[in-house]
Amino acid sequence: MRWRFLDSGDLDGAEQMSLDAGLMDRARETGEALLRVYGWSRPTLSFGRHESVRGLFDPDVLELENVGAVRRPTGGRVLMHHHEVTYSVTAPAPENERLKESYRRINAMLMAAIARLGVQVAAAPVSTPRRPGGAACFAEPSAGELVVDGRKLVGSAQVRERGALLQHGSILIDDDQPRIAELAAQPLTPALPAATLRACLGRSPTYDEVRDALGAALAEAEGEPSGLDADEAARFAAPHRARFSSAEWTWRI
Amino acid sequence: MSSIPADLRYTTDHEYIKATSDAGVFAVGITDYAQGELGDIVYLELPKKGAKFAAHATFGTIEAVKAVSELFCPVAGEVVEVNARLDGEPALVNTEPYEAGWMIKLRVTDAASVSALLDAAAYTKQLAGK
Numbered sequence: 001m002r003w004r005f006l007d008s009g010d011l012d013g014a015e016q017m018s019l020d021a022g023l024m025d026r027a028r029e030t031g032e033a034l035l036r037v038y039g040w041s042r043p044t045l046s047f048g049r050h051e052s053v054r055g056l057f058d059p060d061v062l063e064l065e066n067v068g069a070v071r072r073p074t075g076g077r078v079l080m081h082h083h084e085v086t087y088s089v090t091a092p093a094p095e096n097e098r099l100k101e102s103y104r105r106i107n108a109m110l111m112a113a114i115a116r117l118g119v120q121v122a123a124a125p126v127s128t129p130r131r132p133g134g135a136a137c138f139a140e141p142s143a144g145e146l147v148v149d150g151r152k153l154v155g156s157a158q159v160r161e162r163g164a165l166l167q168h169g170s171i172l173i174d175d176d177q178p179r180i181a182e183l184a185a186q187p188l189t190p191a192l193p194a195a196t197l198r199a200c201l202g203r204s205p206t207y208d209e210v211r212d213a214l215g216a217a218l219a220e221a222e223g224e225p226s227g228l229d230a231d232e233a234a235r236f237a238a239p240h241r242a243r244f245s246s247a248e249w250t251w252r253i
Numbered sequence: 254m255s256s257i258p259a260d261l262r263y264t265t266d267h268e269y270i271k272a273t274s275d276a277g278v279f280a281v282g283i284t285d286y287a288q289g290e291l292g293d294i295v296y297l298e299l300p301k302k303g304a305k306f307a308a309h310a311t312f313g314t315i316e317a318v319k320a321v322s323e324l325f326c327p328v329a330g331e332v333v334e335v336n337a338r339l340d341g342e343p344a345l346v347n348t349e350p351y352e353a354g355w356m357i358k359l360r361v362t363d364a365a366s367v368s369a370l371l372d373a374a375a376y377t378k379q380l381a382g383k
Contacts, residue, residue, distance in 0.1 A: 161323055
């Protein structure tokens with residue numbers, strides 16, 4: 001499979017989710033896979049696709065605090081995106097490929113990237129089931145997620161639709177997750193502090209360092225990727241913008 | 254080894270369809286193999302009673318701990334009942350996929366479309382090919 005690599009930089013939540021959804025369309029159309037790296041133009045809460053957040057967060061309070069809000073096309077629970085590097089993989093998902101296998105392959109690439117930065121991570125063992133809305137995403141690692149000493153460093157989620165998959169996740173540089181509880185209108189289950197690159201390395205790596213480590217890990221695993229024109233990516237994102245920027249989607253449950 | 258009851262029909266997307274006591278109405282869910290692949294199921298988004306679907310149309314989404322997938326309608330029909338228990342107990346899809354874990358009951362448009370689906374032997378063969 002031919003791979004591409006794209007650094008989209010900092011954009012708002014609706015634009016980043018539109019790109020992730022649009023690039024699934026591109027994977028379906030072209031048969032190519034893409035590793036995208038991005039950041040957030042302001043601190044942003046992202047909610048899981050089926051997560052119930054109405055009454056838990058107040059859109060007006062978030063706006064006053066200059067915190068964005070967006071609902072992901074993927075599952076899982078609320079995340080605060082701020083000091084992190086976000087990755088997304090969009091790829092064709094052949095019917096005969098097992099879900100766990102694609103998750104494992106992508107996680108192996110992430111582990112190699114993080115090892116390049118000097119941090120040894122492990123894949124979390126199998127855990128118990130939880131409902132969306134139970135607690136925040138980084139509160140508890142689930143099977144296969146990347147952990148350091150049992151604490152989650154990379155939180156990931158996947159969606160499969162019509163022959164394409166999207167897996168995206170946050171590689172934490174610093175732990176902004178306690179802000180979730182500060183912004184919530186009701187008490188949340190106290191979260192185990194997340195692992196961060198800053199804590200692991202004793203310094204904060206730059207966005208560029210993390211991006212380059214991801215690019216190098218991709219090249220090692222799949223061969224040197226081609227780039228992707230940002231305008232082409234934006235064209236695929238365009239049909240999805242209305243959904244991800246609408247309050248009807250973000251605050252639907 | 255996944256359970257594949259002999260009296261059901263199956264799709265290549267790992268849904269099953271099962272006759273009910275009401276002729277023409279079939280229960281739809283995902284197979285034991287599919288629930289095992291997805292892992293712990295935490296949420297289902299299912300249609301409302303009265304919704305109509307074409308064969309292979311998406312009738313809902315299912316969220317496991319770390320992945321969201323679509324649910325496909327095995328044959329054309331109208332939803333006559335939705336399994337409300339799954340709202341509070343989505344894990345029934347993991348523990349009893351063919352019994353309490355059914356998702357919707359469908360009044361099928363064309364009875365012949367059900368017999369055209371995979372039988373247990375054909376579905377077993379498909380899984381063996383993996």
